[in-house]
Amino acid sequence: MTGDSSTAEMVSARFRKELVADSWIGEISSAFPQQRFELLTATPVADGVLGLGATVGTEPTAAGDAIRTHPDITGYEELHADAERLLARFKWTERKFFNYLRAVSVPPEFPVVVENGVMEFDVTVDRDQFERIGAVLEGREQAYEVVSVVSARESASVLTDRQRECLSVALREGYFSVPRECTLADVAAIIGVDKSTASKTIRRGSERILEWFLVGQNAPEPP
Structure with a gap:
């Protein structure tokens, strides 16, 4: 086959990345290392990001209160809570995660998972975009790793x-x-x-x- 075939090859990849020290979710997840934080959906808005998220573990109420009272959170509405899971809609000011992906024109796939200051997220991209994501992350100070890479063409x-x-x-x-x-x-x-x-x-x-x-x-x- 020609090079055109490999250019069109799609790749599903999972990245694991340390969060910056001044990230609100990095700060909160480090304070609750046994909790799993899931960003279920989110969209950038004019003055920040509007998202739907959940925290799962033994301290959902305390973790939810930490999110609600954090200075970067400008809006918060609890939708559901039980002994192990809390679901809320909230708005926050920083957009670093979206800025990473905007640099290579890649939409995020949800859920984005954060545990103990480390974020995991999936993307489905072509090979060129995959290499550009790596280049963008290499240019940041935080450590990252590629957890898995699956080529649709190979797996078929x-x-x-x-x-x-x-x-x-x-x-x-x-x-x-x-x-x-x-x-x-x-x-x-x-x-x-x-x-x-x-x-x-x-x-x-x-x-x-x-x-x-x-x-x-x-x-x-x-x-």
Whole structure:
């Protein structure tokens, strides 16, 4: 194929990034290290960002109060609260996260998750945009890492149709559960093959997934 094909290749990536010391969510999440903070949706507005978020853990009320009373929060409305989860709509003044992605014209994917001063977010971009995100983050003082990268073009050809069917049945029926919830004979009967074929297909399919996950583009095409 020509270079045009690789240019159009889409990549799903997850980034993990340390938050700046003066970020309100970085400050609050560090004060509540056992809480999980989820930004479910958000949009920039003229004087800040309007968002919907949740905090999950053992201290949702205290964490919600910390958000509500933080100086950077200019509006706050609690929508739901129970012993483990609090949901609220709020508005805040800083827009650093959106500025990162605006630099490469990439919309964020939600939820954006923050735990103990570290943010994780996903993007689906082409290769050029992926490289530009890395360049933008490299230019900041905070540490970051790429947690995972999956190429849609690569993943589409990882398994044969038979391997995908066999592994899907095995997973659904509990063949990989501990303790195992179905036998190899059960899987074979469902997809209409003998035990030997089912065993070989599961083994080869599992090997292909491991090669693709650990080796990536260097993995051979399926037989």
